[in-house]
Amino acid sequence: MRKTIAILLLVIVALGIRLSLAKIPFGTPKTKVGRYYIEKGIEETGAVNIVTSVVVNYRGFDTLGEVTVLFIAAIGLGAVLTASSRGETRKTQPASLVLYTGCRLLFPLILIFGSYIFIHGHLTPGGGFQGGAIVASAFVLIYLGCREKRISEKLSNTLESLGGLIFVVVGLIGLAVGGYFLLNFLPKGQSYLLLSAGIIPVIYIAIGFKVGSELAGIIDKLIEQSK
Amino acid sequence: MSFLENYAFYIGAFGLILLGLYIVLVKRNLIKVIIGLAILDTGVNLFLICVGYIAKGTAPIFSASVKSAQQMVDPVPQALVLTAIVIGVAVLALALSLAIKLYQHYGTLNLRKIREQKW
Numbered sequence: 001m002r003k004t005i006a007i008l009l010l011v012i013v014a015l016g017i018r019l020s021l022a023k024i025p026f027g028t029p030k031t032k033v034g035r036y037y038i039e040k041g042i043e044e045t046g047a048v049n050i051v052t053s054v055v056v057n058y059r060g061f062d063t064l065g066e067v068t069v070l071f072i073a074a075i076g077l078g079a080v081l082t083a084s085s086r087g088e089t090r091k092t093q094p095a096s097l098v099l100y101t102g103c104r105l106l107f108p109l110i111l112i113f114g115s116y117i118f119i120h121g122h123l124t125p126g127g128g129f130q131g132g133a134i135v136a137s138a139f140v141l142i143y144l145g146c147r148e149k150r151i152s153e154k155l156s157n158t159l160e161s162l163g164g165l166i167f168v169v170v171g172l173i174g175l176a177v178g179g180y181f182l183l184n185f186l187p188k189g190q191s192y193l194l195l196s197a198g199i200i201p202v203i204y205i206a207i208g209f210k211v212g213s214e215l216a217g218i219i220d221k222l223i224e225q226s227k
Numbered sequence: 228m229s230f231l232e233n234y235a236f237y238i239g240a241f242g243l244i245l246l247g248l249y250i251v252l253v254k255r256n257l258i259k260v261i262i263g264l265a266i267l268d269t270g271v272n273l274f275l276i277c278v279g280y281i282a283k284g285t286a287p288i289f290s291a292s293v294k295s296a297q298q299m300v301d302p303v304p305q306a307l308v309l310t311a312i313v314i315g316v317a318v319l320a321l322a323l324s325l326a327i328k329l330y331q332h333y334g335t336l337n338l339r340k341i342r343e344q345k346w
Contacts, residue, residue: 006252010245017241026233027282034279034301038287041302050287050299054306066310073317077324125288129313191289211313218320225327 046188046197047122055127056200056207060182064167067210071164074214081221095145103145110138118208122197128204132211139216143223151220156213163210170199170206236277243270257329257336261322268315272308279304 029035037058038050047053055063094100117124118131142149174183182199189196231238243266250263279301285293287302326336333341 003253006249009252010249013248014241014245021234021237021241024278026236026277027280027284029281029301030278031301031303034303037302038299042289048289050289050302051305051309054302055309059306063310066314069314070317073314073321077317077321080321080324080328125286127309129309133313133316192291215313215316218317222320222324222327225324 042191045184045200046191047200048191048197049122049124049127052122052127052200052204053197056121056203057182057184060171060203063207064171064182067164067167067207070211070214071160074160074218077218078221081225093147095147099145103141107138107142110141111135114138114212115208118204119201120194121204121208122200123192123194128207129211131204131208133215135208135212136215136219140219143219151216153217153220156217156220159209159213160217163206163208163213166206167203167210170203174199236280237274240270240274240277243267243273246270255338257326257338257341258323260338261319261326264322265315265319268311268319272311272315275304275308275311 024030037054041050041053042048045053045057047057095103114131114134114137116131117126117134118128121127121131139151142151171182174185175181177183177185182203184198184200186198186202188198191197194201247263247265247267247270250266251260254260254263281298281300284298284300287299287305329341330336335341
């Protein structure tokens with residue numbers, strides 16, 4: 001009964017989608033604003049990666065909101081999980097020597113790769129969100145391989161707050177200097193170089209630290225709960 | 228055949244969305260419902276990327292070899308999805324943490340049984 005109703009509902013939804021999608025052809029240019037960003041992006045922001053210039057510059061305020069959503073989700077997870085009593089802790093079996101050594105070897109390399117991704121966000125595919133996710137994956141590896149090691153909660157909280165603070169402060173400096181929030185007040189420099197695009201690398205590095213420490217903190221709390 | 232060629236990506240994306248919706252509607256295990264939500268999320272992200280695609284387009288990144296602005300795909304949906312993926316992960320973790328709490332409280336993940344019990 002339940003399944004029949006569900007399938008019936010899905011068929012209706014699918015028909016509705018079918019009707020609305022018939023008017024949206026695949027593979028044709030659709031928005032003028034996207035075209036504008038591609039044509040004027042380098043000139044206006046100095047970033048070679050147009051996606052980055054949209055995320056951090058044109059829609060920087062939107063990104064600040066999205067970072068806040070991430071922050072609230074992490075806070076909510078912490079509030080839900082730490083409210084419980086931490087009673088008996090199950091003893092974890094230590095990982096095998098191969099896994100342990102491999103994790104310790106790979107951990108710094110993954111951190112360096114993640115930092116590379118978020119520092120070069122305005123030049124190559126990548127950026128703060130992706131780099132942060134890679135950094136967090138390094139911590140997953142550490143939790144799998146070296147089970148008794150923990151990252152200090154204070155450090156991750158500090159990095160997270162610092163990242164958010166840098167984002168907002170850079171935005172406010174723009175407000176003070178030029179009259180609107182997240183104004184690109186630093187010199188844009190020459191495109192295709194690492195030190196270019198004004199505030200974009202600064203903000204993306206801040207986002208990278210924030211996302212990395214947030215996701216690592218989430219993993220830390222979930223693992224603590226499962227012990 | 229041309230229908231398939233033109234709409235294969237849309238069909239795939241909405242296939243994922245409908246699959247996720249079906250799981251959310253029908254399954255009783257809370258973990259499976261959360262997995263359904265994750266699949267739905269992936270479908271929505273894929274659909275947004277598909278809308279921004281331009282036939283034979285390249286990634287919207289200028290480099291030494293790609294200097295012309297012609298034939299670049301729309302950067303706006305990509306920028307949206309970029310943040311949506313990370314937020315999806317965080318929301319998934321939040322949902323899982325709530326599932327952990329529910330299991331600790333009721334001793335079951337079956338939604339029917341949880342609904343029957345007293346709070």
